[in-house]
Amino acid sequence: VRALAPPVAGTARHRRTLIELLASTDHKQIGVLTTATAFVFFLMGGLLAVLMRTELAQPGMQIVSEDTYNQLFTMHGSTMFYLFAVPAAIGVGIYMVPLQIGAPEIVKPRMALLGYWLFLCGGIIMWSGFLTEQGAAQFGWTAYWPLSDTNATPGTGADFWIVGVALATGGAILQALCLMATILRRRAPGMTPLRMPLFTWSELVTVFMVLTAFPVFLVTMILLYVDRHFGTVFTSTGGPITYQYLFWFYGHPVVYVVFFPLVGVVGEVIATFSRRRFFGFSVTVLSLLLFSALSMAVFGHHMFTTQSAPNNYFSLTSTMLLVPAGIEYFAFIATMWGGRIQLRPPMLFALGFVLLFLIGGLTGIWVASPPLDYHAHDSYFVVAHFHYTLFGGTVFGLFAAIYYWFPKVTGRLLGETLARWHFGLMFTGALLAFIPMFFLGEEGMPRRVADYLSVHDWTTLNMLSSVGAYTIFTSIALFLVNVVRSLRGGAVAGPDPWLGQTLEWATTSPPLRHNFARLPEIRSHTPLFDLRERGRDPIAELRLREGET
Amino acid sequence: VVAARWDWRFEYPGSGAVVQGTDQTIPTLYLPQGVPVDFAGTSRDVQHAFWVPDERFKRDVFANRTTTWQMTFDDLGFHEGGGACAEFCGLRHANMVFNVDVLPPPEFHRWEQRATEKGK
Numbered sequence: 179v180r181a182l183a184p185p186v187a188g189t190a191r192h193r194r195t196l197i198e199l200l201a202s203t204d205h206k207q208i209g210v211l212t213t214a215t216a217f218v219f220f221l222m223g224g225l226l227a228v229l230m231r232t233e234l235a236q237p238g239m240q241i242v243s244e245d246t247y248n249q250l251f252t253m254h255g256s257t258m259f260y261l262f263a264v265p266a267a268i269g270v271g272i273y274m275v276p277l278q279i280g281a282p283e284i285v286k287p288r289m290a291l292l293g294y295w296l297f298l299c300g301g302i303i304m305w306s307g308f309l310t311e312q313g314a315a316q317f318g319w320t321a322y323w324p325l326s327d328t329n330a331t332p333g334t335g336a337d338f339w340i341v342g343v344a345l346a347t348g349g350a351i352l353q354a355l356c357l358m359a360t361i362l363r364r365r366a367p368g369m370t371p372l373r374m375p376l377f378t379w380s381e382l383v384t385v386f387m388v389l390t391a392f393p394v395f396l397v398t399m400i401l402l403y404v405d406r407h408f409g410t411v412f413t414s415t416g417g418p419i420t421y422q423y424l425f426w427f428y429g430h431p432v433v434y435v436v437f438f439p440l441v442g443v444v445g446e447v448i449a450t451f452s453r454r455r456f457f458g459f460s461v462t463v464l465s466l467l468l469f470s471a472l473s474m475a476v477f478g479h480h481m482f483t484t485q486s487a488p489n490n491y492f493s494l495t496s497t498m499l500l501v502p503a504g505i506e507y508f509a510f511i512a513t514m515w516g517g518r519i520q521l522r523p524p525m526l527f528a529l530g531f532v533l534l535f536l537i538g539g540l541t542g543i544w545v546a547s548p549p550l551d552y553h554a555h556d557s558y559f560v561v562a563h564f565h566y567t568l569f570g571g572t573v574f575g576l577f578a579a580i581y582y583w584f585p586k587v588t589g590r591l592l593g594e595t596l597a598r599w600h601f602g603l604m605f606t607g608a609l610l611a612f613i614p615m616f617f618l619g620e621e622g623m624p625r626r627v628a629d630y631l632s633v634h635d636w637t638t639l640n641m642l643s644s645v646g647a648y649t650i651f652t653s654i655a656l657f658l659v660n661v662v663r664s665l666r667g668g669a670v671a672g673p674d675p676w677l678g679q680t681l682e683w684a685t686t687s688p689p690l691r692h693n694f695a696r697l698p699e700i701r702s703h704t705p706l707f708d709l710r711e712r713g714r715d716p717i718a719e720l721r722l723r724e725g726e727t
Numbered sequence: 728v729v730a731a732r733w734d735w736r737f738e739y740p741g742s743g744a745v746v747q748g749t750d751q752t753i754p755t756l757y758l759p760q761g762v763p764v765d766f767a768g769t770s771r772d773v774q775h776a777f778w779v780p781d782e783r784f785k786r787d788v789f790a791n792r793t794t795t796w797q798m799t800f801d802d803l804g805f806h807e808g809g810g811a812c813a814e815f816c817g818l819r820h821a822n823m824v825f826n827v828d829v830l831p832p833p834e835f836h837r838w839e840q841r842a843t844e845k846g847k
Contacts, residue, residue, distance in 0.1 A: 244819060244821060244822075248818065248820075316817070317815070317817075318815050322773075322774060322814075324773050324774070324790070325774065325815070325816060325817060330772065330773050417789070417790075417791070417792075418774050418790075419789075483776060483787045484787045484789075484794075485787070485794045485795070485796075552783065552784045552785055552786075553780070553783035553784065553785070555776075555785060555813065556776060556778075556785070556813040556814055557778075557780075557813065622778075622780025622781070622811065624778065624811050624812070625813075627820065627821035628821045629821045631807070631808040631824065633807045633808055634808060
């Protein structure tokens with residue numbers, strides 16, 4: 179145990195002013211701001227989904243017009259990607275990565291703060307499209323050209339969308355830069371690359387993808403804006419296909435950007451609640467690297483039906499994704515095998531992630547194979563598929579992260595009974611809402627439709643799916659109640675409520691301003707686990723009890 | 728196949744027969760049973776996609792570009808709403824559907840002749 183600083187005197191908590199809250203250069207504050215803002219956008223995007231499912235429950239138009247519906251699904255998808263999943267995936271890293279690698283700060287905290295501000299402004303601008311005369315953007319989260327030109331989609335809402343997306347993307351790039359520099363330059367002594375925890379590795383791989391793919395997308399958005407207002411960009415260069423290549427070069431890696439950090443979280447949660455070290459750690463790290471490299475080479479599978487993409491090549495690369503994904507699943511299961519599994523809330527959500535993402539991963543075979551994709555593409559089958567990866571994967575993984583790290587961030591545990599109800603309802607809802615969509619797609623329902631003909635007899639399946647959406651909605655409401663109640667009177671967590679394995683548990687909850695008073699020796703990717711294995715108590719040795727507030 | 732927001736137009740280059748949908752009526756694609764049919768598709772405006780779910784096949788159509796495909800229809804009879812635009816194309820995308828009517832070849836040729844004369 180190495181002392182870093184004398185015990186901090188006078189850590190009595192004081193209520194922060196708004197300026198302190200919004201302009202702090204503490205990476206923990208920036209991380210909480212980014213993640214919490216992203217979560218607010220998650221709630222807003224979810225509300226749009228509930229409206230959509232209400233409209234689709236029966237054939238015919240009931241509650242909104244087609245025009246409004248097109249705004250709803252565009253803003254739902256855009257919000258969930260650009261304003262929720264990406265900032266949340268990076269925001270959790272901004273908070274946790276310095277703690278996991280024993281760093282007192284992130285590199286360039288002001289740049290990370292600027293990243294947050296760009297993201298927040300982007301989100302507000304995108305949503306203010308609803309206040310304009312023609313409403314918010316209505317060309318899907320993909321904004322395919324020429325649907326997104328001023329002929330097909332006139333109006334300020336579409337411009338707001340482009341500007342908002344560009345700002346949020348710029349913000350993500352800045353935060354990713356800070357995160358990468360922190361991981362590469364600020365590791366504690368002894369923290370060699372292969373001693374970094376799995377979550378930190380997953381964030382490192384994620385920021386590689388952000389820094390490769392996002393700048394291309396930022397330029398694409400600028401080109402799209404220029405095309406709308408200052409003359410033709412895409413007409414002169416091959417048009418729709420060029421736009422699609424540019425978009426999907428970003429659009430596929432981004433689904434791994436919002437997925438990998440949660441793979442890291444789930445891996446650590448599974449190891450912690452199985453009371454074992456993560457099985458096959460270095461192979462899993464290697465598989466993440468392979469996964470991210472491949473993710474740059476699969477984007478053409480979104481274009482199988484255009485007759486303009488080399489289908490065989492992209493089918494091969496997309497199918498190869500099964501190899502790294504399989505390695506990760508093997509490692510998850512092998513970690514649990516023979517472990518003493520404790521079904522605490524983070525573990526429940528981690529298991530939900532493993533089961534539901536499996537559905538998403540396996541149905542990916544349909545869209546990776548051109549003959550099957552010719553049917554599944556742009557149908558509800560695809561909608562179901564990516565909701566199992568993004569909802570089953572990202573959202574379940576994020577809730578695993580929230581239940582796991584909430585005590586670290588706030589000092590209090592989330593209530594366990596409500597957590598179980600939350601999990602039960604959300605898991606049931608995820609099956610009920612999205613399984614019917616596989617059948618709807620198979621039977622021929624296209625995606626992004628406000629209505630369908632009653633001759634098709636799709637009403638029962640659509641109704642089931644809508645009931646599933648309400649179930650998810652209810653579960654999220656329970657979660658919010660739980661957060662409010664736990665913040666007020668939840669059980670005090672202490673520094674290490676779960677017997678954690680990594681460095682973030684070697685400090686107070688919430689952590690000190692500069693994170694650590696002392697650090698334990700780092701001999702592996704699980705320093706606290708190592709100490710306990712030798713019969714030592716890291717919390718007592720670090721003299722953490724006295725620092726608690 | 729010519730797609731335009733938010734309608735379909737089916738031209739039969741062999742005979743000159745044409746089927747065109749309107750805002751009020753859904754067009755019907757008439758086809759001979761069991762014969763491979765060559766399609767060439769284009770769009771008047773944004774990208775659309777020609778999808779016949781029963782045949783488990785779709786292909787995108789673009790402006791200023793022709794995409795081609797071949798399909799064989801075995802399932803005899805009239806399929807209401809048997810085809811749809813699968814690529815979101817704006818306001819009334821959800822209404823951009825068509826019927827599919829698969830006829831025995833002799834009956835198809837009689838239809839084609841009638842449609843050609845009506846066209847003139």
